[in-house]
Amino acid sequence: MAPYGQYHLLVSLLCSLLQLHPTLGFQTIPVTLARVKSSSTQTISLHPSSKSYSHRNKMGALFSTQSISETTKSEYTNKSILLTGASRGLGRSLARALSYCNPSLLILSGRDEKALEQVKIECLHIQNSAGNNNGMRVECIPADLASKSSVEELATKSLQLSHIDVLINNGGISSRSSFVETKLEVDELLMQVNFFSGVALAKRVVPGMIASNGGRIVWISSVQGKVGTPFRTSYAASKFAVQGYTEALRSELASSNISVHVVSPGYIRTNLSLSAVMGDGGGYGKMDDTTANGADPDEVANEILTSIAQNKTDFVVAATFSAKAALLLKFLAPGFLEKQLVKRFEKGKVEMKKES
Numbered sequence: 052m053a054p055y056g057q058y059h060l061l062v063s064l065l066c067s068l069l070q071l072h073p074t075l076g077f078q079t080i081p082v083t084l085a086r087v088k089s090s091s092t093q094t095i096s097l098h099p100s101s102k103s104y105s106h107r108n109k110m111g112a113l114f115s116t117q118s119i120s121e122t123t124k125s126e127y128t129n130k131s132i133l134l135t136g137a138s139r140g141l142g143r144s145l146a147r148a149l150s151y152c153n154p155s156l157l158i159l160s161g162r163d164e165k166a167l168e169q170v171k172i173e174c175l176h177i178q179n180s181a182g183n184n185n186g187m188r189v190e191c192i193p194a195d196l197a198s199k200s201s202v203e204e205l206a207t208k209s210l211q212l213s214h215i216d217v218l219i220n221n222g223g224i225s226s227r228s229s230f231v232e233t234k235l236e237v238d239e240l241l242m243q244v245n246f247f248s249g250v251a252l253a254k255r256v257v258p259g260m261i262a263s264n265g266g267r268i269v270w271i272s273s274v275q276g277k278v279g280t281p282f283r284t285s286y287a288a289s290k291f292a293v294q295g296y297t298e299a300l301r302s303e304l305a306s307s308n309i310s311v312h313v314v315s316p317g318y319i320r321t322n323l324s325l326s327a328v329m330g331d332g333g334g335y336g337k338m339d340d341t342t343a344n345g346a347d348p349d350e351v352a353n354e355i356l357t358s359i360a361q362n363k364t365d366f367v368v369a370a371t372f373s374a375k376a377a378l379l380l381k382f383l384a385p386g387f388l389e390k391q392l393v394k395r396f397e398k399g400k401v402e403m404k405k406e407s
Contacts, residue, residue: 119148119151119152119353119356119357120357122360123152123356123357123360124151124152124153125152125360126152126356126359126360127149127152127153127154127217127356127360128152128153128154128185129153129154129155129185130154130155130156130216130217131154131155131156131158131212131213131214131215131216131217132149132154132156132157132158132215132216132217132218132219133158133160133209133215133217133218133219133252133256134146134149134157134158134159134160134219134221135160135161135194135196135205135219135220135221135222135248135249135252136160136161136196136221136222136223136271137159137160137161137167137170137221137222138159138161138162138163138166138167138170139161139163139166139321140319140321140323140348141221141271141316141319141321141348141351141352142161142221142222143170143173143348144348144349144351144352145219145221145352145355145356146159146170146173146174147170147173147174147177147349147352148349148352148353148356149174149356150173150174150175150177150178150181150187150189151177151178151181152356153178153185153187154187154217155185155186155187155188155213156187156188156189156190156212156213157174157187157188157189157190158189158190158191158192158209158212158215159171159174159189159190159191159192160191160192160193160194160205160209160222161193161194161222162193162194162195162196163193164191164193167191167193168191170191171189171191174187174189175187175189190212192205192208192209196222196223196243196244196248197240197243197244197248199243199247199251202248202251202252203251203255205252206251206252206255206256207255209256210255210256210259214256214259214260214262214263215256215259215260215266216260216263216265216266216267217266217267217268217269218252218253218256218266218267218268218269219269219271220248220249220252220253220268220269220270220271221269221271222244222248223244223245223271223289223323224240224241224244224245224326224327224328225283225286225323225326225327225328226241226282226283226284226285226286226327226328226329226330227282227283227327227328227329227330228282228285228328228329228330228331229281229282229284229330230284232330232331233284233285233330234330234331234332236332237285237328237329237330237331237332238284238285238288240285240328240332241285241286241288241289241328242285242288242289242292244289245286245289245290245292245293246289246292246293246296249270249293250296253268253300257304257309260304260307260309261304261307261309264307264308265307265308265309266308266309266310267309267310267311267312267359268297268300268304268309268310268311268312269312269314269355269359270293270297270311270312270313270314271314271316271355272290272293272294272297272313272314272315272316273286273290273315273316274315274316274317274367274370274374274378275287275290276289276290276291276293276294276313276315277291277294277315277367277378277381278377278378278381278388279291279392280392280395281392281395285328290315293313294313294315297311297312297313297365298313298365301364310362310364311364312358312359312363312364312365312366313364313365314355314358314366314368315365315366315367315368315370316346316351316367316368316369316370317346317367317368317369317370317371317374318346318369318371319346319347319348319351319369320346320347320348321348346368346369351368351369354368354369355368
């Protein structure tokens with residue numbers, strides 16, 4: 052078969068499969084018009100079949116390390132690591148996985164100080180249970196990535212403890228609203244939390260990495276930083292910014308022996324949708340089915356650390372077949388992909404009207 056014929060057959064097959072899979076791998080959950088008001092006494096009702104991940108995965112559960120090889124562990128041994136978004140979800144899983152890798156210092160950051168302290172207890176318990184005696188220190192530094200001053204304070208306190216060998220920008224927030232319903236302040240919030248906070252931390256820790264001739268910068272992005280989907284304009288913008296920034300930064304820091312990694316996960320079983328922001332700044336407060344049925348964060352954490360240790364610099368994890376197909380179609384048949392996304396948006400609008 053001629054190359055053009057093979058190309059045409061591949062595109063036709065992918066298009067047929069995606070037409071049979073209505074979610075396109077990036078299911079656009081209709082945004083309810085009801086706003087969730089923030090209150091310290093309010094109880095947010097979750098989807099009946101979708102309790103929060105932190106509720107289902109009890110804090111005392113031990114982490115499985117069957118897929119963490121000794122080679123992978125050695126890449127983090129005796130390293131000073133700063134991890135944001137460490138209080139729950141993927142960040143918690145990364146912290147626990149790193150505890151098996153014998154870092155000299157693990158700095159955990161997040162907004163929830165109580166949750167951070169619990170993760171610290173887990174990390175120390177894991178290391179003791181694994182029989183590691185390298186004296187790993189675990190420090191908690193609460194910080195709000197939405198606040199520039201808080202991010203600067205996080206950097207200052209971290210560098211007072213040690214130079215940083217590995218920076219993992221994991222903290223982030225999602226959004227759920229159409230473009231016309233999204234206030235500019237929400238766009239700015241997501242850019243600050245998902246992008247500018249990581250930039251600020253990198254600018255503070257990279258000089259030390261250069262001085263010590265080595266280091267790693269890891270940014271947890273999203274598949275939606277590669278393919279933008281309806282009702283996610285703010286989120287996609289922040290993640291596309293991460294994608295472009297890391298690509299440019301990687302070439303600048305290579306000669307200093309500093310590797311820059313960007314990880315693009317699909318859906319992971321965390322509380323990301325619960326903490327998502329609506330267009331007016333209110334809370335979404337729902338567990339999306341796609342998130343509830345997403346990949347296990349412990350397994351994703353294992354894969355991320357392993358891939359980084361293998362020096363993979365730009366990779367996708369926890370992506371469904373249709374998500375991978377959509378990424379391929381973006382290059383092979385962008386027109387078809389665009390039409391499917393338009394259909395998703397129109398369907399979402401109809402569903403929103405029904406809910407209102």
